[in-house]
Every structure is written in C-alpha cells, then in structure tokens.
Amino acid sequence: DAGVTQSPTHLIKTRGQHVTLRCSPISGHKSVSWYQQVLGQGPQFIFQYYEKEERGRGNFPDRFSARQFPNYSSELNVNALLLGDSALYLCASSLQGGTGELFFGEGSRLTVL
Amino acid sequence: GQQLNQSPQSMFIQEGEDVSMNCTSSSIFNTWLWYKQDPGEGPVLLIALYKAGELTSNGRLTAQFGTTRKDSFLNISASIPSDVGIYFCAGQNGGGNKLTFGTGTQLKVEL
Numbered sequence A: 001d002a003g004v005t006q007s008p009t010h011l012i013k014t015r016g017q018h019v020t021l022r023c024s025p026i027s028g029h030k031s032v033s034w035y036q037q038v039l040g041q042g043p044q045f046i047f048q049y050y051e052k053e054e055r056g057r058g059n060f061p062d063r064f065s066a067r068q069f070p071n072y073s074s075e076l077n078v079n080a081l082l083l084g085d086s087a088l089y090l091c092a093s094s095l096q097g098g099t100g101e102l103f104f105g106e107g108s109r110l111t112v113l
Numbered sequence B: 001g002q003q004l005n006q007s008p009q010s011m012f013i014q015e016g017e018d019v020s021m022n023c024t025s026s027s028i029f030n031t032w033l034w035y036k037q038d039p040g041e042g043p044v045l046l047i048a049l050y051k052a053g054e055l056t057s058n059g060r061l062t063a064q065f066g067t068t069r070k071d072s073f074l075n076i077s078a079s080i081p082s083d084v085g086i087y088f089c090a091g092q093n094g095g096g097n098k099l100t101f102g103t104g105t106q107l108k109v110e111l
Helices: none
Strands: A005-007 A010-013 A019-024 A031-037 A044-050 A053-057 A064-068 A074-078 A087-094 A108-112 B005-007 B010-014 B019-024 B031-037 B044-049 B055-058 B061-065 B071-076 B085-092 B099-101 B105-110
Touching: A005 A087, A019 A087, A019 A108, A031 A074, A044 A064, A044 A074, A044 B099, A074 A087, B005 B085, B010 B019, B031 B061, B031 B071, B044 B055, B044 B061, B044 B071, B071 B085
Parallel strands: A010 A108, B010 B105
Antiparallel strands: A005 A019, A019 A074, A031 A044, A031 A087, A044 A053, A064 A074, A087 A108, B005 B019, B019 B071, B031 B044, B031 B085, B055 B061, B061 B071, B085 B099, B085 B105
16 A cells, blocks of 8 residues: 655755645545654644644744645645745644554655755 | 754664663653654654553564653664664644654664
8 A cells, every 4th residue: 555645755946936745645544744854853743634624733934834635635835935944844644633643754855045 | 843852862882782762851741652764754653652651562662651741761672773763752742643753863773
C-alpha cells in the first residue's frame, strides 16, 4: 500500500511569491496534518484537518492556509514568502483525528531566496 | 514555538552498546510518542505511551512515560548500524493531532 505522498519534493521560490504544497494521505485515513521542520529542529505543527474541517491551527501567521478535499487529500498554501519560510514541510495522515500516531510523508523541501 | 528538551543532543556509540535518551517538558502531556527520522525522510513512529508510568517495548526499544507526565525516556539495546538517525520525542494533549516535538537526539554508531 502507498504511504503518504507529497509533491513537489523540492522547490525554490523567491521572496514575495506564493507556494502550494500537496499531500495524499494513506488510503482510508481521514485526517491530515501539516508540520514545518526548520533545519536542525523538530517539526512544528501548522494545521490539522479531519473530514474536511480544520481541527487545529498552530502558531503560524495568516499567510499560511490549508484545505482538505473530499478525497481527503490536502493542500498547504503559503503567501508572501519570507526567507524564514525555508524549511521541510511535512504532511502526516492518521486514521482518525486524535491519537498522535501519525504517518509522515517524505516532505517538500522549500527554499526561499 | 515550544519545543521539548531532549538530551543528549547527539551521541556516538559503539555497535552493540545500549543507548539511553530522555525528553523533558515544562508542561504536562497526556500522550508521549517517540519518532525516528532518517535523512531525507519523514519521521516514523516507534512507540506511543498513553498512561503515566507506562513502560512499553518495541523490539530492542523500550520507552517509559514519566510519572510526573512531564518527561519520557527511550532506551535502545544492543545498537546496530541502522539505528543511526535522529530520535524525536513528542507530547500530545487533547483529541487532536497537534504534537509538540523535542529538539532531537542524533545517534551515530561507530562500527
């Protein structure tokens, strides 16, 4: 069975641009969460979606937004990119909403120049 | 954002040795989890702990949920080369998937 898939795997943007990252959860998983991992640090929670509704939001500015589609896939959007947004963006899926037992994808490596 | 404190930050060990690492928090968590991240990959869940004082094993790995709910410990017995990687603890409260991760312990194994 396929794991969590993310696209693109790597991308380079310039300051001020926007980016859309995509995630397909494991088949049957209804919850998707997004995390930002800056080099040398642990992942930081951005959003959780369950059954297409936002169930949690981390301490990130409004430039960050996300949504979940009827097929449970998800998009993370970041507007007005800053240099500090350079990071590995991880998507994680889970069967339900709240055990903490997450299955992570390999991430999308974003570099902002 | 908040990150849990893990120690040691990194360690070199000889193949076959046992390893211990810990994670501490200033606040209480109802669930503690341990993940391992290899280069170029996302974290992989190793062990989940749901009750204070709980001791859980997964093969050569053993983890404990501290009785104060503010710490957790991970032990790896008889290290092998594939144990190399970064180990993260994570705490969770409530019913969502918001995890607070630690700063990580990087394990390097000397052959």
